[in-house]
Amino acid sequence: MIDAAALAEFAEIPAPTGEESARLAWLERRLSAGPGSLTRDAVGNLVWRFGSPRPPALLLMAHVDTVFAGLEKIEISREGDALVGPGIGDNAAAVIAVTSVLEEMPAVPTEIAVVFTVGEEGLGNLRGALHACRELRPELAIAVEGHGLDEVVIEHVGNARARLRVTGPGGHSWSDRGTPSAIHALLEIGSGLAHSGANIGTISGGEAVNAIAAHAELLVERRSLEQPELDAFDEEVRRLRVDEPLSLECEIVGRRPTGRLDPDHRLVQAIVEVRRSLGLPCRFDSGSTDANAAAAFGIPAVSIGCTRGSGMHTRHERIELEPLDLGCRQLRAVIEALAG
Numbered sequence: 599m600i601d602a603a604a605l606a607e608f609a610e611i612p613a614p615t616g617e618e619s620a621r622l623a624w625l626e627r628r629l630s631a632g633p634g635s636l637t638r639d640a641v642g643n644l645v646w647r648f649g650s651p652r653p654p655a656l657l658l659m660a661h662v663d664t665v666f667a668g669l670e671k672i673e674i675s676r677e678g679d680a681l682v683g684p685g686i687g688d689n690a691a692a693v694i695a696v697t698s699v700l701e702e703m704p705a706v707p708t709e710i711a712v713v714f715t716v717g718e719e720g721l722g723n724l725r726g727a728l729h730a731c732r733e734l735r736p737e738l739a740i741a742v743e744g745h746g747l748d749e750v751v752i753e754h755v756g757n758a759r760a761r762l763r764v765t766g767p768g769g770h771s772w773s774d775r776g777t778p779s780a781i782h783a784l785l786e787i788g789s790g791l792a793h794s795g796a797n798i799g800t801i802s803g804g805e806a807v808n809a810i811a812a813h814a815e816l817l818v819e820r821r822s823l824e825q826p827e828l829d830a831f832d833e834e835v836r837r838l839r840v841d842e843p844l845s846l847e848c849e850i851v852g853r854r855p856t857g858r859l860d861p862d863h864r865l866v867q868a869i870v871e872v873r874r875s876l877g878l879p880c881r882f883d884s885g886s887t888d889a890n891a892a893a894a895f896g897i898p899a900v901s902i903g904c905t906r907g908s909g910m911h912t913r914h915e916r917i918e919l920e921p922l923d924l925g926c927r928q929l930r931a932v933i934e935a936l937a938g
């Protein structure tokens with residue numbers, strides 16, 4: 599069902615968050631001869647629709663961006679039944695699975711809409727998915743991911759992210775001793791945030807080992823399934839202070855809404871039924887995907903995967919090709935059950 603060569607070709611097109619255009623152009627070329635109509639929306643998503651101008655019964659979202667900024671050349675290699683290389687599963691496999699399944703349906707249901715989204719990873723903050731859900735207002739939404747065939751994600755982990763920067767006068771580490779250091783102040787702030795459950799992902803600053811640091815900055819993220827915990831993090835960041843002559847800038851650089859779908863919901867139940875018929879396990883999981891964006895608008899949403907693999911967000915990412923067929927059959931049956 600899936601052409602491994604086409605999948606590798608697509609995955610080799612660099613698409614760091616914010617620079618998805620070449621991949622979308624590839625998809626436009628591939629899909630121009632097939633069913634449906636293609637448009638690019640205001641934020642750069644590629645929207646694929648099949649007739650109905652009304653809000654769709656089912657929205658499928660597959661993100662096209664990758665976490666790999668500054669990777670000029672991507673090489674995907676074949677190792678037995680696996681494809682290996684950055685972004686092969688997250689999320690090239692999902693994009694090609696959605697594409698292949700719909701191309702091969704004798705008639706695509708008009709009640710479905712597909713959006714190939716931009717800005718899913720990192721500081722993209724679900725820009726594409728939020729816009730698509732706001733514009734299309736689907737009844738139900740599914741974020742399709744390359745990995746994770748064995749679980750259904752019904753809990754959508756939210757996050758809040760901030761960039762903190764401390765600046766000060768700096769100085770010579772001996773002749774200016776006693777002058778407050780931007781790094782020392784930031785370390786103190788950072789340790790407080792880390793103790794309350796946040797993750798400091800990057801930290802940098804200073805000039806030299808024998809200088810009092812004039813600047814220091816960090817990126818911090820709080821993840822949670824509970825909205826009050828994310829709100830509390832925002833509040834904690836807002837309350838941070840440093841003493842003069844240091845100064846502190848806090849910038850909230852990301853916010854991913856959280857949400858959770860009841861396992862008894864008809865969307866989950868339809869998927870569970872399909873999975874039973876295919877012999878797939880019915881395990882529920884939590885994750886952070888385009889489905890979070892739908893949840894933010896109160897749209898029932900889940901995320902499902904297309905195959906099995908490892909090494910997400912690494913250069914040695916790997917997916918198995920054989921289970922992709924099962925992933926495509928799941929996708930097709932779910933479409934038929936919910937929009938057919």
Ligand SMILES: [Zn+2]
Pocket residue numbers: 665688719910911
């Ligand atoms: Zn990812």
